[in-house]
Amino acid sequence: MATHVLALDQGTTSSRSILFDRRGRAVASAQQEFPQIYPSPGHVEHDPLAIWKSQLKTARAALRKAGKSAQDVATIGITNQRETVVLWDRKTGRPIDNALVWQSRITTPLCEKLRQDGWEETIRSKTGLIIDPYFSGTKFRYLLDKHKLRRRAAKGEILAGTVDSWLLWNLTGGAVHATDYSNASRTMLYNIHTLDWDDELLDLLKVPRQMLPEVRDSSGEFGVTKKALFGAEIPICGVAGDQQAATFGQACFERGMAKNTYGTGCFILLNVGRKPIAAPPGLLTTIGWGINGRITYCLEGSVFIGGAAVQWLRDGLKLIRKSSDIEELAKSVPDSGGIYLVPAFVGLGAPHWDSYARGLLIGLDRSTTGGHIARAAVEAMAYQSHDVIDMMASQSKVRLKTLRVDGGAAVNNDLLQFQADLLGKPVQRPVITETTALGAAYLAGLAAKVWGSTAELAKQWELDREFPPQLATSERKRLINGWSSAVTRSKRWLAD
Ligand SMILES: Nc1ncnc2c1ncn2[C@@H]1O[C@H](COP(=O)(O)OP(=O)(O)O)[C@@H](O)[C@H]1O
Numbered sequence: 177m178a179t180h181v182l183a184l185d186q187g188t189t190s191s192r193s194i195l196f197d198r199r200g201r202a203v204a205s206a207q208q209e210f211p212q213i214y215p216s217p218g219h220v221e222h223d224p225l226a227i228w229k230s231q232l233k234t235a236r237a238a239l240r241k242a243g244k245s246a247q248d249v250a251t252i253g254i255t256n257q258r259e260t261v262v263l264w265d266r267k268t269g270r271p272i273d274n275a276l277v278w279q280s281r282i283t284t285p286l287c288e289k290l291r292q293d294g295w296e297e298t299i300r301s302k303t304g305l306i307i308d309p310y311f312s313g314t315k316f317r318y319l320l321d322k323h324k325l326r327r328r329a330a331k332g333e334i335l336a337g338t339v340d341s342w343l344l345w346n347l348t349g350g351a352v353h354a355t356d357y358s359n360a361s362r363t364m365l366y367n368i369h370t371l372d373w374d375d376e377l378l379d380l381l382k383v384p385r386q387m388l389p390e391v392r393d394s395s396g397e398f399g400v401t402k403k404a405l406f407g408a409e410i411p412i413c414g415v416a417g418d419q420q421a422a423t424f425g426q427a428c429f430e431r432g433m434a435k436n437t438y439g440t441g442c443f444i445l446l447n448v449g450r451k452p453i454a455a456p457p458g459l460l461t462t463i464g465w466g467i468n469g470r471i472t473y474c475l476e477g478s479v480f481i482g483g484a485a486v487q488w489l490r491d492g493l494k495l496i497r498k499s500s501d502i503e504e505l506a507k508s509v510p511d512s513g514g515i516y517l518v519p520a521f522v523g524l525g526a527p528h529w530d531s532y533a534r535g536l537l538i539g540l541d542r543s544t545t546g547g548h549i550a551r552a553a554v555e556a557m558a559y560q561s562h563d564v565i566d567m568m569a570s571q572s573k574v575r576l577k578t579l580r581v582d583g584g585a586a587v588n589n590d591l592l593q594f595q596a597d598l599l600g601k602p603v604q605r606p607v608i609t610e611t612t613a614l615g616a617a618y619l620a621g622l623a624a625k626v627w628g629s630t631a632e633l634a635k636q637w638e639l640d641r642e643f644p645p646q647l648a649t650s651e652r653k654r655l656i657n658g659w660s661s662a663v664t665r666s667k668r669w670l671a672d
């Protein structure tokens with residue numbers, strides 16, 4: 177009997193596949209990086225075929241490593257870097273151009289124009305999003321304009337989608353053009369109240385509905401893989417954007433439960449229940465997942481530079497050799513010595529959304545060492561996450577019950593302790609931190625009846641370590657005031 181679930185985790189810098197058993201344990205995994213393409217400053221692209229080929233290769237490798245075949249796999253779940261868009265030809269399956277990656281700022285002028293024309297409120301109320309090049313809508317329009325494909329798109333000859341749809345199309349041999357609620361909610365074209373592509377916004381961005389995927393439950397049927405790919409057909413029963421999948425993998429099933437993923441950036445999602453509550457300033461309302469047509473909504477705050485600041489210390493300043501060395505260097509000093517690093521390297525994301533802000537290191541004197549800077553870089557992840565979580569908790573009327581954490585930098589105990597200290601709330605790290613892939617596996621496995629209910633999944637969540645807050649309120653306030661004034665100084669740097 178097929179008892180395993182294969183998760184395909186298509187990330188920004190690499191494709192990963194993990195095979196899970198019934199108890200949610202990773203049996204085997206494989207990962208492959210693929211090239212990042214930077215055609216001009218602020219513009220990032222991927223080759224869609226490199227995405228597909230690397231994903232397929234890792235899926236096959238994970239099965240091989242586990243000594244399993246397609247017959248052992250009950251279902252596949254897909255999770256993906258979000259907002260990144262691909263256009264392809266329905267007949268040939270060939271991509272029209274490189275994928276425009278979520279980080280790309282290429283549509284900044286178009287977004288500026290939408291803002292000037294007063295679309296902010298309409299877009300916010302319909303989609304839960306703010307106007308920013310981050311989201312897919314303006315990217316679809318950019319590619320349609322660039323290749324003059326609107327007429328063919330309107331006839332359904334050109335298809336468009338986020339990375340999940342692109343993988344689904346290839347996995348099913350061109351039989352299925354679909355996405356799930358969570359990915360659709362990141363396009364700036366999807367109405368999160370009516371649960372449909374929004375005609376007014378499609379018109380505004382001149383995106384023909386015919387090219388867009390059908391939107392389905394995150395946990396449900398998405399077709400089967402083409403037999404030639406794995407030797408037998410495997411049902412695909414789960415799809416979700418990677419941050420939503422991580423929230424699901426962390427078993428944040430109840431209102432008030434939140435997760436923070438500390439990776440290149442930091443992505444915080446708070447489950448707010450069955451109603452799409454309006455987000456506080458600077459935050460987004462987004463769809464977490466849909467199961468049997470029932471939607472769970474989340475508030476989201478995305479911090480663009482988290483662990484990437486540690487990479488900068490490694491590659492730019494050469495203060496450390498590998499990312500994990502940051503821990504020892506940071507421990508060489510008792511505190512940051514009043515140093516703050518605001519890593520606004522690509523502007524600031526939530527809750528500030530200032531694309532003109534730039535990085536700032538402040539408070540230096542002759543006693544400053546690499547240790548202080550290392551500490552400031554780690555603390556910056558916690559400060560930025562604090563700003564988002566504080567805004568979520570104080571202005572949304574949803575009480576934060578738990579903060580669960582994951583991502584590559586969540587191995588850093590000092591970071592998590594500092595986070596708990598800043599929030600005045602405990603932080604919980606689970607045993608399994610591959611929560612993105614696990615979430616995709618759970619969504620697929622629920623639909624394929626590998627697991628019976630979310631209650632059963634919640635029981636599988638296991639605590640590795642809890643970090644209780646230890647700092648006095650006055651000290652917490654002092655630190656946060658210092659941080660806030662550093663952030664203020666970094667804002668609008670380029671604009672001025
Ligand atoms: N011990 C550590 N302390 C702080 N940051 C770390 C540590 N180990 C890794 N990182 C950072 O975590 C990030 C990698 O996390 P990961 O979840 O793999 O990222 P992503 O999925 O966004 O590529 C890198 O930016 C790296 O610098």
Ligand SMILES: O=P(O)(O)OC[C@H](O)CO
Pocket residue numbers: 186187188189256257258259278417418419439440441
């Ligand atoms: O691929 P990641 O982990 O960097 O995640 C990217 C996010 O989905 C962008 O919104």
